[in-house]
């Protein structure tokens with residue numbers, strides 16, 4: 001594989017989507033072939049699974065184990081249908097979440113057994129691992145406030161994850177901290193409470209070092 005695989009992680013309201021858009025625009029202006037994707041989702045099958053996980057009116061009874069498997073069913077499809085072929089063509093992929101979300105949300109948040117969670121992730125991704133992971137950090141208070149304002153603008157869109165309680169999100173945050181400590185060479189923390197421009201600059205400094213020469217990526 002000679003492409004570049006960058007994932008974005010963080011809790012709700014950490015500002016990932018804005019930063020992914022800015023980074024993709026900057027890379028495209030420089031002539032890099034860039035694709036943006038998201039999890040759960042990113043393929044037709046994955047988007048159906050996303051609906052089941054997040055918005056379906058039938059999902060209130062979903063068990064944590066079913067949630068774990070559906071997240072990774074979506075991931076297994078995305079990796080094989082989209083990520084591997086794009087990396088093999090030398091392209092850059094920016095993904096809004098990847099397997100660290102499963103470790104943080106289903107492992108630490110839902111408190112499923114970590115070795116079992118890791119086994120499912122390994123099956124879903126094989127040797128397809130991110131080259132760089134940008135973890136946008138915001139405090140639980142900032143995350144909750146941003147979530148409230150998002151819900152106020154979209155009051156009719158129900159989201160199963162956003163209904164979780166504060167203790168769950170605290171465990172997710174703690175999980176992300178432990179993930180960053182365990183793999184500091186891959187997972188780079190970025191302060192998500194700065195201005196949009198300052199966050200973009202910090203991200204750019206980390207990404208720039210990883211970029212292949214433009215001529216080599218096409």
Ligand code: TMP
Pocket residue numbers: 012038039040071097098099101102103105106161162
């Ligand atoms: P988002 O697209 O708004 O970030 O929503 C995705 C939700 O799914 C978010 O609450 C995090 C959650 N999630 C998991 O719990 N496990 C996973 O593996 C992934 C990819 C997402």
